[in-house]
Amino acid sequence: MNTEDTTGSFPKNFVWGAAAAAYQIEGAWNADGKGPSVWDKFTEQADKVWEGNHGRTACDHYNRYTEDVAHMKTIGLHAYRLSVSWPRVLPKGRGAVNQKGLDFYDRLVDKLLEASIAPWVTLFHWDFPYALELKGGWLAEDSPKWFSDYAKVVVDKLSDRVSNWMTLNEPQCFIGLGHGNGTHAPGLPLELEKQLQAGHNALLAHGMASQTIRANAVLKPKIGWAPVGVSHYPVTDSEEDRQAAINGMNAIYPDSTWNNRWWGDPVVFGEYPEAGLEAYGDKAPKVKAGDFEIIKQPLDFYGCNIYSGIPTRMAADGTHEKAEPVPGEAHTHFLWKVTPDALYWGSKFLAERYKLPIVITENGLSCHDWVALDGKVHDPQRIDFLNRYLLGLERAIQEGVDVRGYFQWSILDNFEWAEGYKHRFGLIHVDYTSQKRTLKDSAYWYRKVIETNGASLHDPSHITPESNSTIASV
Ligand code: GCO
DSSP states (O other): OOSSOOSOOSOTTOEEEEEOOHHHHOOOTTGGGOOOBHHHHHTTSTTSSGGGOOSSSTTOHHHHHHHHHHHHHHHTOSEEEEEOOHHHHSTTSSSSOOHHHHHHHHHHHHHHHHTTOEEEEEEESSOOBHHHHTTTGGGSTTHHHHHHHHHHHHHHHHTTTOOEEEEEEOHHHHHHTTTTSOSSTTOOOOOHHHHHHHHHHHHHHHHHHHHHHHHHOSSOOEEEEEOBOOEEEESSSSHHHHHHHHHHHHOOOTTOOOOSHHHHHHHHHSSOOHHHHHHHGGGSOOOOTTHHHHHOOOOSOEEEEOOOEEEEEEOTTSSEEEOOOOTTOOBOTTOOBOOTHHHHHHHHHHHHHHOSOEEEEEEOOOBOOOOOTTSOBOOHHHHHHHHHHHHHHHHHHHTTOOEEEEEEEOSBOOOOGGGTTSOBOOSEEEOTTTOOEEEBHHHHHHHHHHHTTTGGGGOGGGGOGGGGTTSOOO
């Protein structure tokens, strides 16, 4: 860490934010006319989620959003990345609008703007309407149209105040986990061919929704999306290993949808990558004339969710290979390795391939957080993790990568899908019984990072939590 340098290299108007998602924090799973999502149904099955956890209440954000926005203001967020629950707005996924559901997002957006926090809206963060799942879900040929019609309802209501939009969150996950190994909703263990067909419909949905936003938004929209950024980093600085890491980020494997280019290339270039067509062979989806003209829409930024990178080196045969783990190397509560270079390499790779501004739409870690005897939540690992990763991101910026913003995952501890409440990712601790919020030390640490536009990342004294206790919380 460069201790002399106390000025940061983040751009003047860099967007410092935090993120969450509807099903993970809102609760109110059937309140005010909301329809069920595939996650409401999936969590009814006792053996699907750790300890039978579900999101029926979660952080009760639906009722506590005023307090939560006040905490975001205390932290000094420039922006908050929220997702809209499709079945809260359209209980059956299409047709009749649930005005009360739409009004919640209306109030939330107004509350954020009152706090000078820009709302960044993700239209799909996995809570697909169950009524449409019964009609085929993402496998249904009409699914792109359903999604586009839903997008119009949200854009008509919010686009006079919202200008930053993301269509889909992590198709690699909701296809690979939800429609591949079945560990996520809707829990379909489908063969690869059907996964790729569902993925193709999701890409069409991205394109149609992008067209809908651009055609109907009141404020000039900035449109992106939030895929996984699959990141590899070289285990040495040799040219060989650097190339191996790049090869890893380019790679598409025959038995997996976990990659960058199968998803990014259609969206940016309007074609599936040759490497993917070779890897998938006759499992590749049927592409109709005009499909790629729909999928490929002009984007204003390329979002990416990056948590951990894969240590990579050149193999003896010239291909890339994963290096062995180092005994005892740092890892998070999720057992994800702590690899700050992931943000550097991942953002650099995606920027160089897609020639778009980058937004880190998710980065963070889960820790063994709890409220200590002093009533505070001390999370030094989160502070050090985020500090290291942000220094890696700063290095990419210093080398010319056009990074526009960073959204820490997550503003609140929340429902971590199949892991339920086992993992705490939040800057704010949530007691799920009392619903008491406690800003963790990292929340105050992040406040200073935002205030100094990243300069404090170079100040090691800033990594000691006690310096944060003086800042009054809400
Ligand atoms: C994801 C999702 C988030 C997760 C977070 C931690 O990237 O998987 O966008 O909803 O909660 O990433 O796994």
